[in-house]
């Protein structure tokens with residue numbers, strides 16, 4: 001059962017202007033990564049992209065899964081599904097194991113390889129803006145309402161109505177509604193989703209079900225080894241953090 005808020009992206013209304021990608025950069029203080037936004041890729045500095053497929057344009061971003069695989073594999077609870085629908089990330093809890101990147105069925109999370117304090121990076125559905133009563137940056141910037149934000153119930157009703165009222169215009173499926181247990185980003189389109197680069201043939205079952213089964217098959221030595229390495233990483237990170245705090249406190253005396 002999907003509750004909370006989400007995004008509905010209608011491929012048929014997208015004119016490929018890139019305002020959403022530009023706005024995402026602005027609200028998240030991200031640097032320019034490609035002069036031609038249509039050639040940009042998801043990265044630690046790009047949380048959403050607009051891709052061109054002939055006359056059509058498709059947005060890619062975190063799907064904000066209802067039962068996120070990324071959350072289910074995170075050993076320390078750094079990734080959380082919130083009541084608003086957003087799947088958010090806490091860099092202070094993250095131990096850098098990157099299991100979330102492996103687990104995501106949509107291949108979304110990216111890692112800050114180039115920094116000394118790397119974080120997992122992805123769209124967080126502008127959770128802070130939403131909690132402050134604002135719209136997500138990409139939604140506010142879209143001039144054609146190709147990207148809508150609101151109650152997921154209403155978005156599903158809008159999508160169903162469009163599919164029903166114009167069956168020749170739309171491929172008869174809402175991408176994300178049932179895939180891997182449903183998500184808070186939904187897409188409707190004139191063509192099948194695999195033609196737009198969306199991950200297709202996903203099971204209806206939430207991915208954590210698969211993850212748990214897969215984890216059961218991993219020899220315990222691997223899990224223990226992974227946990228040990230993760231623990232060492234966390235301890236080193238914590239030690240550095242404490243040393244830094246100590247230095248800055250001394251500086252304040």
Ligand code: SF4
Pocket residue numbers: 062063064065068069070071087103104105106107108109122
């Ligand atoms: S799309 Fe991937 S990163 Fe986003 S919530 Fe789902 S599993 Fe997590």
Ligand code: SF4
Pocket residue numbers: 023024025027028047048061122123124125126136137138139
């Ligand atoms: S919801 Fe916010 S973080 Fe996500 S793609 Fe839109 S602007 Fe970027």
Ligand code: SF4
Pocket residue numbers: 013014015016017018019020021050057059141142143144145146147
């Ligand atoms: S702002 Fe709207 S119309 Fe422009 S590329 Fe993004 S989704 Fe498409």
